Amino acid sequence: MTQLLLIINPGSTSTKVALFENQTQLIKKTINHDPVTLKQFKRMIDQYDFRKQTILDFLKESNVNLNHLTAVVGRGGLLKPLASGTYLVNDQMKQDLQNAIRGEHASNLGALIASAIAEPLHIPAYIVDPVVVDEMHDLARYTGMKDIQRVSTFHALNQKAVAKRAALDMGKPYDSLNLIVAHLGGGISVGSHQKGKVIDVNNALDGDGPMSPERSGSVPLGPLYRMCFSGQYTLDQIKRMNYGEGGMVAYLGTNDGIEIMKKIKSGDELASKIHEVMCYQISKEIGAASTVLKGQVDAIILTGGFAYNTLTTDLIKSRVDFIAPVLIYPGEDEMLALAEGALRVIHHEEEVKVYA
Ligand SMILES: Nc1ncnc2c1ncn2[C@@H]1O[C@H](COP(=O)(O)OP(=O)(O)OP(=O)(O)O)[C@@H](O)[C@H]1O
Numbered sequence: 328m329t330q331l332l333l334i335i336n337p338g339s340t341s342t343k344v345a346l347f348e349n350q351t352q353l354i355k356k357t358i359n360h361d362p363v364t365l366k367q368f369k370r371m372i373d374q375y376d377f378r379k380q381t382i383l384d385f386l387k388e389s390n391v392n393l394n395h396l397t398a399v400v401g402r403g404g405l406l407k408p409l410a411s412g413t414y415l416v417n418d419q420m421k422q423d424l425q426n427a428i429r430g431e432h433a434s435n436l437g438a439l440i441a442s443a444i445a446e447p448l449h450i451p452a453y454i455v456d457p458v459v460v461d462e463m464h465d466l467a468r469y470t471g472m473k474d475i476q477r478v479s480t481f482h483a484l485n486q487k488a489v490a491k492r493a494a495l496d497m498g499k500p501y502d503s504l505n506l507i508v509a510h511l512g513g514g515i516s517v518g519s520h521q522k523g524k525v526i527d528v529n530n531a532l533d534g535d536g537p538m539s540p541e542r543s544g545s546v547p548l549g550p551l552y553r554m555c556f557s558g559q560y561t562l563d564q565i566k567r568m569n570y571g572e573g574g575m576v577a578y579l580g581t582n583d584g585i586e587i588m589k590k591i592k593s594g595d596e597l598a599s600k601i602h603e604v605m606c607y608q609i610s611k612e613i614g615a616a617s618t619v620l621k622g623q624v625d626a627i628i629l630t631g632g633f634a635y636n637t638l639t640t641d642l643i644k645s646r647v648d649f650i651a652p653v654l655i656y657p658g659e660d661e662m663l664a665l666a667e668g669a670l671r672v673i674h675h676e677e678e679v680k681v682y683a
């Protein structure tokens with residue numbers, strides 16, 4: 328039977344919308360949001376009406392008859408730690424997202440907008456592999472500060488989708504392989520996939536791991552806490568140095584990979600240096616992940632927007648290809664992964680999970 332699925336993927340800089348007939352993408356649009364427009368909204372939830380309207384406008388322009396939809400699928404946000412899978416959007420989930428119980432992120436809007444569109448049509452809304460998928464082993468949860476625990480927050484949807492695609496291309500089941508997946512997007516996460524489970528990963532949102540186009544990644548704690556208590560900065564300013572205004576954008580004034588590549592090609596030495604620093608830090612994180620997997624690594628996978636750049640992938644490759652073959656899957660597979668997650672539960676191949 329034909330299933331018509333509306334897919335909604337809110338990112339920090341854009342909202343991606345697609346319509347799938349079963350596994351076939353019929354239409355897709357990436358609606359890029361002007362940073363000045365987004366800056367007007369204090370909290371992520373304040374963007375709800377704006378983002379929802381842009382989606383509805385696109386569906387109207389594309390003459391999509393909403394009455395023909397079978398389900399709406401959104402990218403899942405900062406919820407309680409969850410097992411990988413497809414979840415029905417329910418009241419508890421919506422309440423937790425509205426209250427941002429685990430923090431602010433654009434993906435928090437995925438379930439809320441999906442549900443608002445699905446409810447009047449009396450069809451289900453789902454999320455798949457939200458950013459809080461937690462398969463971390465016990466050792467990875469500890470830090471040297473007794474009161475601080477590491478939590479799993481990463482590009483779970485794309486990391487899982489691309490790892491499964493690579494496994495298919497390698498002719499082996501995903502759960503028989505050890506893979507290191509580095510998602511190189513606006514944020515950067517490097518996951519250690521051990522036989523189908525992401526047993527360790529840097530927290531891409533919370534100042535852990537390599538710097539990224541718009542995040543600081545890990546910094547030494549001493550200078551950071553002295554800054555925090557110097558009286559010169561507000562909490563909000565410090566947060567922005569870590570998230571949104573940290574990393575490449577702090578040095579180069581832009582988080583746009585294409586613009587950064589243009590700068591490098593035109594001989595901008597600072598751009599070239601900072602790009603090399605980012606690649607060095609990503610390589611170090613991959614090296615660390617190889618110890619998590621005790622050196623038994625079948626492949627290293629580079630994915631996300633920055634994996635389109637051969638300059639980036641070559642620099643990383645030159646430092647890590649002694650560990651395992653490096654495979655490049657540029658961009659993301661998130662829209663198909665969302666559609667497939669919903670189809671698996673619609674076809675009863677997998678049981679739908681309930682958020683509590
Ligand atoms: N062809 C390209 N060449 C260089 N950089 C690119 C290219 N395409 C995208 N990028 C860069 O990749 C980054 C975004 O990657 P991606 O879409 O994977 O991000 P994300 O973290 O999933 O989410 P968001 O889009 O919300 O930042 C941006 O810095 C973008 O400029």
Ligand SMILES: CCCC(=O)O
Pocket residue numbers: 339458480481482483513514515531532
């Ligand atoms: C938490 C993963 C998503 C991101 O880094 O934006």
